[in-house]
Amino acid sequence: MSITSTAAGPTTREAIAASARTMFAERGFTATSVRAIAAAAGADPALVIRHFGSKEQLFLEVLGPTRAPGPELEGPLAELGRTLVAYVLDPARDAERRAYATMVQASDNEAVRATLRTAARTSFIDRLTARLPGADAAVRAELIGAQIGGLMQAWPTIEPLLGAVGRARAVDLYGASVQALVDGSH
Structure with missing residues (x-):
């Protein structure tokens, strides 16, 4: 189940993007896994792919x-x-x-x-x-x-x-x- 935007916090997509931005900057592309990004965002790894298509597309969107x-x-x-x-x-x-x-x-x-x-x-x-x-x-x-x-x-x-x-x-x-x-x- 996807988290939706609320006044209290970010959407799942925003949480994934924020986690990915931090992890890619700290660890680099190769050492950062979709599973690690999802875990840091409190989301299922399948949601990373659903929202961004691939690890590459996520990387390019957040750091491109x-x-x-x-x-x-x-x-x-x-x-x-x-x-x-x-x-x-x-x-x-x-x-x-x-x-x-x-x-x-x-x-x-x-x-x-x-x-x-x-x-x-x-x-x-x-x-x-x-x-x-x-x-x-x-x-x-x-x-x-x-x-x-x-x-x-x-x-x-x-x-x-x-x-x-x-x-x-x-x-x-x-x-x-x-x-x-x-x-x-x-």
């Missing part, structure tokens, strides 16, 4: 890349590298960085990998390609995406460095590297 709008790509191209890095290193983006890292770790799953690639393309790469000048704009946009993705993935290892050198200095240094691709410098 479409949950965040992506970086702002407007503004002067001469500042875009620094703007993108500042966006990624913004302390308010911690949840997005963790969700991204969890998605990348789960990208050995075909459904997750395809969704991650599609989301990156539509929310960032295609938009960036349209902004960049030059015949090789699409290649440069892909490489910028790789640089930004790498920065997000490396967050746990570079966070202590930011305390040592300061966030502004890290934005300047890494931003210059990204800016070289924005500009198409040789």
